[in-house]
Amino acid sequence: MLTGLIIVGLLMAAGFALHRRGYAGYAPAPAGLAILHRGEAAFVDAVAEVLFPAGGGLALSGIDAQLPHSIDRHLVALPWRQRAQIRLLLGAVEHITLVLPSEEPGGRGRFSSLSAASRIALLDRLSRHRFGLLRLLMTALRSVFVLGYLGHPANLHGLSLAPFEIELGVSEAELLFPRVGGLVSSIAFGPEDLNVAEYREPLRPDGERHRAYARTAATQTGRAKR
Amino acid sequence: MSALSTDWIEPARDRVRVFAQYDHAFEEKADVVVVGSGPSGAVAAFELAAAGHDVILLEEGPPFTVRDFELDGNLSMTRTMREGGLRMTRGTTMPTMQAVALGGGSLVNSAICVRPPDSVFDRWATRYDLERTDRAHLDPHFDAIADFLGIAPTPEEVQGPRNLLFRDGCDQMGVSSEPISRNVKGCRGSGECFTGCRSRAKQSMDVSYVPAALRAGARVFTSVQVQEIRRSGRRVTGVSGQVVAPFTHGAAKGRSHRFRIEAKAVVLAAGCTATPVLLQHSDDLANASGQVGENLQFHPGVAIAGVFPEAVQPQFGATQGYQSLAFLDEGFKLETLWAPPPLLALRFPGLGEELQARFAELPNMAIFDAIASANRSLGRVRKRFRSLEPVLEWQLHPDDVAILRRSLHVIAQIFFAAGARKILPGVSGIPHELTNIEDAAVLDSSAVKVGNLVMGGNHVFCTTRMHGDPTRGVVDEDGRCHDLENLYIADTGIFPQCPSVNPMFTGMALARRQAIALSERL
Numbered sequence: 001m002l003t004g005l006i007i008v009g010l011l012m013a014a015g016f017a018l019h020r021r022g023y024a025g026y027a028p029a030p031a032g033l034a035i036l037h038r039g040e041a042a043f044v045d046a047v048a049e050v051l052f053p054a055g056g057g058l059a060l061s062g063i064d065a066q067l068p069h070s071i072d073r074h075l076v077a078l079p080w081r082q083r084a085q086i087r088l089l090l091g092a093v094e095h096i097t098l099v100l101p102s103e104e105p106g107g108r109g110r111f112s113s114l115s116a117a118s119r120i121a122l123l124d125r126l127s128r129h130r131f132g133l134l135r136l137l138m139t140a141l142r143s144v145f146v147l148g149y150l151g152h153p154a155n156l157h158g159l160s161l162a163p164f165e166i167e168l169g170v171s172e173a174e175l176l177f178p179r180v181g182g183l184v185s186s187i188a189f190g191p192e193d194l195n196v197a198e199y200r201e202p203l204r205p206d207g208e209r210h211r212a213y214a215r216t217a218a219t220q221t222g223r224a225k226r
Numbered sequence: 227m228s229a230l231s232t233d234w235i236e237p238a239r240d241r242v243r244v245f246a247q248y249d250h251a252f253e254e255k256a257d258v259v260v261v262g263s264g265p266s267g268a269v270a271a272f273e274l275a276a277a278g279h280d281v282i283l284l285e286e287g288p289p290f291t292v293r294d295f296e297l298d299g300n301l302s303m304t305r306t307m308r309e310g311g312l313r314m315t316r317g318t319t320m321p322t323m324q325a326v327a328l329g330g331g332s333l334v335n336s337a338i339c340v341r342p343p344d345s346v347f348d349r350w351a352t353r354y355d356l357e358r359t360d361r362a363h364l365d366p367h368f369d370a371i372a373d374f375l376g377i378a379p380t381p382e383e384v385q386g387p388r389n390l391l392f393r394d395g396c397d398q399m400g401v402s403s404e405p406i407s408r409n410v411k412g413c414r415g416s417g418e419c420f421t422g423c424r425s426r427a428k429q430s431m432d433v434s435y436v437p438a439a440l441r442a443g444a445r446v447f448t449s450v451q452v453q454e455i456r457r458s459g460r461r462v463t464g465v466s467g468q469v470v471a472p473f474t475h476g477a478a479k480g481r482s483h484r485f486r487i488e489a490k491a492v493v494l495a496a497g498c499t500a501t502p503v504l505l506q507h508s509d510d511l512a513n514a515s516g517q518v519g520e521n522l523q524f525h526p527g528v529a530i531a532g533v534f535p536e537a538v539q540p541q542f543g544a545t546q547g548y549q550s551l552a553f554l555d556e557g558f559k560l561e562t563l564w565a566p567p568p569l570l571a572l573r574f575p576g577l578g579e580e581l582q583a584r585f586a587e588l589p590n591m592a593i594f595d596a597i598a599s600a601n602r603s604l605g606r607v608r609k610r611f612r613s614l615e616p617v618l619e620w621q622l623h624p625d626d627v628a629i630l631r632r633s634l635h636v637i638a639q640i641f642f643a644a645g646a647r648k649i650l651p652g653v654s655g656i657p658h659e660l661t662n663i664e665d666a667a668v669l670d671s672s673a674v675k676v677g678n679l680v681m682g683g684n685h686v687f688c689t690t691r692m693h694g695d696p697t698r699g700v701v702d703e704d705g706r707c708h709d710l711e712n713l714y715i716a717d718t719g720i721f722p723q724c725p726s727v728n729p730m731f732t733g734m735a736l737a738r739r740q741a742i743a744l745s746e747r748l
């Protein structure tokens with residue numbers, strides 16, 4: 001009986017500790033996330049803030065680029081296995097302080113609870129670590145963030161690297177196949193719409209960039225400046 | 227504007243099936259069923275239909291129309307690539323991408339079409355007992371495909387500075403180089419082949435051979451995943467599988483109606499990583515030689531970013547417009563490269579402001595890459611438990627590391643000869659930036675180790691290799707499985723060794739030849 005009570009007590013204490021470490025004390029997640037929970041969103045912002053600081057020469061900082069949202073969109077689109085791997089990766093680095101504590105007081109706390117200086121120092125340590133596995137962890141983490149950050153329309157537009165504004169081609173494929181998810185009866189094009197040709201005028205290197213990128217750049221950069 | 231008659235379009239539409247249409251299980255019959263609509267399968271389907279046979283072309287992915295292309299490179303990969311674009315080899319870790327879409331890899335590739343040199347075919351002939359697989363026998367097939375797809379060298383006006391800097395660097399060094407021949411018509415130089423050509427200039431299979439096959443009477447069923455090849459004795463009787471929703475990565479959930487196709491012959495063109503898994507799932511079919519899934523080879527690729535003093539405007543220009551074949555004998559081919567910038571930036575070193583400063587240099591950058599003929603680096607494809615996704619085991623051979631080192635060094639030399647201010651080699655363990663030719667010598671040294679190389683391998687071969695000896699290969703020179711009378715394989719898996727140049731054109735030429743041979747036997 002007593003042993004049973006002790007085991008239940010220990011399990012409860014372990015559950016409590018795990019809950020505190022994994023879930024408690026995070027600010028609510030920003031609205032509109034489909035997958036990331038509040039702890040993951042906080043971790044993403046904590047990395048973004050130091051990996052892509054404000055004033056780093058691009059249109060938006062890591063925080064302004066709202067990486068929890070872009071990473072969330074990426075996760076939604078991935079197969080379950082890759083989605084689980086990326087979430088594990090986020091969780092692993094959030095709690096890596098348990099094995100690689102930061103030097104500041106409370107250095108075994110969650111990554112997202114550390115000061116900015118300790119966070120970037122820890123990321124730097126990971127990227128140079130003698131264990132290949134830890135370097136690999138950092139490479140993977142960095143990739144997830146770079147894709148979201150540099151892929152933000154405002155950042156690409158600011159670097160003149162947004163896709164061109166292009167007149168969409170209408171080929172035989174557009175006459176034969178519906179848009180993904182549609183029925184063949186929904187095909188909107190007929191032979192009179194065909195516009196592909198053996199020769200088309202090349203784009204200009206400084207030609208107009210995709211309007212949606214320009215629009216997002218205008219609104220987001222304006223918001224970030226305010 | 228198309229001057230040709232379009233009367234065929236309406237009846238051809240009736241022969242297309244897309245996901246939204248499937249509302250019950252179904253069975254069909256045909257002369258030939260072709261599994262996979264990539265370059266090899268699409269050519270085979272067209273040739274067979276044009277010869278008057280009743281053909282069904284099956285494709286797991288959906289058709290993408292021009293409005294379905296996703297411009298964000300990251301999201302685009304999740305929709306067009308297997309495993310969301312995050313597929314990796316085990317052993318030596320290397321990302322590798324295979325498409326899942328009508329048109330297969332041709333939808334997202336750079337349209338590079340190169341015929342392998344005689345030396346490649348000579349090697350194939352002597353080591354793999356092949357008698358008719360040489361340029362003399364294959365040139366008529368290459369020619370027919372080149373005519374059909376309008377394959378031609380990339381014109382100067384769509385090269386853009388990024389590609390021409392490569393030419394200039396090669397000229398300075400006295401290294402031969404040339405515009406890349408591509409299957410495009412009316413390229414505008416948008417540099418976005420990877421996310422799908424919005425101008426529809428690229429003659430990917432969904433705009434070229436698949437419509438031609440439909441026009442010739444073929445039926446094209448998309449969003450169908452073949453799961454089994456059915457067999458009776460020494461003959462196959464058809465295939466069966468399930469409907470899969472677009473972008474669900476093969477998870478046959480929800481509307482998962484089953485289907486079965488009976489056919490006089492089956493052509494597997496599911497791609498080098500999928501075909502062996504299908505055979506393994508079908509009771510280890512066609513594997514008396516024990517070679518199904520073995521001999522996996524890649525062209526591992528490495529790339530360097532070069533930063534120039536003035537803006538290069540790299541977003542403009544054919545995605546891959548220039549190449550050099552001067553080092554094929556040493557085991558590598560050089561090319562220019564562009565892709566969505568966030569994907570290119572994955573290899574940039576540094577953190578924080580240092581990393582952002584590198585992003586800010588992108589407008590002044592060009593990327594040159596090398597693909598290696600790594601035919602000593604071998605691996606295998608294995609099926610996963612209850613899944614058609616493969617496990618890819620592969621190991622980079624030390625001799626091939628030497629080829630990659632040397633190629634990195636040559637690229638560095640070309641960059642500096644072209645006037646680059648510095649280069650980012652993207653190799654860990656050596657300086658992040660190199661600013662002169664002397665320092666670049668480190669690239670061809672033992673400082674560059676397997677684990678430090680950042681590679682990618684999108685050219686995949688040999689997992690169902692062609693061999694004149696039935697005990698040592700899976701198919702004969704006509705692509706027919708040695709073990710079965712009417713099962714054919716037509717994808718890059720049948721290459722006996724890596725082709726040293728980009729594989730799509732060779733895959734199509736072999737597919738055309740075997741479709742003609744099969745047609746005569748039907």
Ligand SMILES: Cc1cc2nc3c(=O)[nH]c(=O)nc-3n(C[C@H](O)[C@H](O)[C@H](O)COP(=O)(O)OP(=O)(O)OC[C@H]3O[C@@H](n4cnc5c(N)ncnc54)[C@H](O)[C@@H]3O)c2cc1C
Pocket residue numbers: 261262263264265266267284285286287323324325326327328329330331332334335336337338339340420450451452453495496497498500501504614684685686716717718719728729730731733
């Ligand atoms: C980003 C990228 C760029 C490239 N650039 C070039 C280039 O410029 N030039 C070049 O020569 N090569 C290039 N390649 C390689 C080239 O695209 C491939 O070698 C070529 O597509 C192989 O053709 P394939 O017909 O053998 O197979 P795939 O193109 O892979 O086609 C196989 C098809 O079968 C379908 N399939 C698979 N399993 C099933 C199933 N169970 N049921 C139904 N359908 C199934 C797949 O969805 C796919 O559409 C590139 C590859 C990539 C990924």
Ligand code: SF4
Pocket residue numbers: 337410412413414415416417418419420422423424425426427428543544545
């Ligand atoms: S460079 Fe642009 S226009 Fe040319 S084929 Fe590629 S995507 Fe199409």
